[in-house]
Amino acid sequence: MNEKSSLNAALAAATCALLGTSAPASAADDAPQRWSFDTSLLYYGESDDRVKDISAAISAQRDFDDDRQLSLNLTADTLTGASASGATSLDRAQTFTSPSGKATYSTPAGEVPLDDTFKDTRFALSGSWTQPLARLYTVSGGLGFSTEYDYTHMGANASLARDFNKRNTTLSFSVAYSQDDIKPVGGAPIPLSQMLDVGDLRNKRNDASKDVLDLLLGFTQVLGRNTVLRVNYSYSDSSGYLNDPYKLLSVVDPATGDTMTRVAAGGQGPNGIYRYEKRPDSRTKQGIYAEMKHAFGAPVLQLSYRFMTDDWGIDSNTLETRLRWPLGADNFIEPQLRYYTQSEADFYRSSLVAGQPLPEYASADFRLGKFDAVTLGVKFGHRTAAGNEWSTRLEYYQQSGDIPGDQVIGRQAAREQYPDLSAVIVQFGYRFGL
């Protein structure tokens, strides 16, 4: 070792003499050691006054000697607005007990019932450390934590990557585990129990939790100077409380399809029969993702496809393309198009039928239904003279879904059962270094 370091010193001195330069600082001394920051502000707004989200994020990275890197992320989110509760629309006004069990809210005739007590603020903090391990390996580990008033998430992850084939091929394996504690407002409803009057908390439990294990096997291949291919296989196993505690199903008349009526004691409670959803207590998802990036001289085209399947019966396909087009030396524009389609979960049903035995599982959450979505977006970026970059992204999202024909009963056919959803996303980002 001493012999070699004297070789390095002799070589460095000889090189300096040859090049007529002063002795260079050693590599360790002048390696880049500085912070770089990525900040963004995002607005997400659904049409018809549904969910709105404003999110601010800052991530900081610091590079150390020998390709070691520390990364920290902080995100704050504010969600407001209303989301579809899962109950069907009716020709009469509907009254529901709010999740807290302390009040009621109503939906006018002909409208899709929304739970408008939806409001939340979330903070998330995560950090990770990455460093080389031996010559061709890179290892990283991280921790994450997030909290909102009814939800706490804690997670840990680790990954190992190895370069092959002159570093043109990288294989990586990562594992992540998280534990989430859910404390729904007013308690977690007993699945498939009926919505009760204000103040009646017999069907509420305290809190719940779930565990999620994620595994990812990644393969990256450089296919020449201008093309990179990435393929991932992912496996995810969730277990525990997987219900959405605020989602409902209407119990409907088998002939008319209208929600069965109910008279609330003292008028303080639901005026129809509604039950809370019930999902299985485990879910296994598998996915394949392939992405190809190719530079056509100046412009860069990115194409990606994702297939996901799970044991709830949801299969989804996502196709996305982006084209980054330079405008002069310091600007670029990047149009984006994404198409998403999914099938519904085996236990998805728009309503429960009165008089029939309760199914083992049931949910009317539109997110578990069959739908297609198209996203159209464009990003514009500018690089400043100091090398910092700001960007603006604008996206339009349009989703339309279907209820299986055999689930549409009686007069339901005349009403909107799966309302279309559109949303606008605006994001500003600024990346800078210190």
Place this chain on the structure above:
Amino acid sequence: MGGSDAISLTREPDYWIGRFVAMACPCEVLIDSTTEALARAVVDCVSECAWRIERKFSRYRQDNVVHRINTSNGQPTLVDDETARLLDFSATLTALSEGRFDITSGILRKAWTFDGGTHVPAQADIDALLDRVGWHKVQWNRPALQLQPGMQIDFGGIGKEYAVDAAARLADGAVPGLGCVVNFGGDVAVVNERRDRQPWKIGIESADRTGTVTQIVPLTRGALATSGDSRRFVLHAGRRYSHILDARTGWPVEDAPRTITVAADTCTQAGTLTTLAMLNGARAESFLEDSGAKYWLQ
């Protein structure tokens, strides 16, 4: 050779790329986004530097210092400061490699033909040439160099890497602080960081020059050098001999990796490490491992 018509300057997404040919290889300069005039100024000074060093140190020309030395027939030759620095550096490499590297070993190529075939010269022919090889037989009293009659020198082993570093310094002098990359046939130096601090992605052409397999190395600073060429070898008695000759024996190094790429502070250091590693033959990898340098083998 030379002249601005021999240089092409084209625009890439966020940098300029200037191309020309020097020292029998494709050369390029990548220049972080700036005006065309500044990009051209950088390419002009880099190409001028490459062509100047080629003219001055090519062993195929008859109007330069190497030719004067090689035809001195035992008489001393006075050399300029730049040549003297190259000679000093070569002498250091000879010492560091315990005689394996030697700028007087070029005449051994009269015996060896590295064409992928199996022809091996007679030991007597090698021995005859070895009489005229060896830095210890040379009188070097700066600025006077005196070879024995019949001896020759050849800066082929270090000239290109030196040219990369020299051109990189000139580029920084031409437009101080501007980020660029000087790449002479796979020997690369980064001059200043890019404005966005993203690494340059350096493509190293594969040793067999098929152009189909390349190696992408992200580089924010420092230099890279590559040694080896998988078409230039000899197969003999079941062994593969690289085109790198051990000046002590006159025989090529056995079982060396086909290609070695090393990252270091300067291209000269990187190139020297690839050469010294090659000269270690089958022990090249452990040599590199011990040196602490970042390296890629093929």
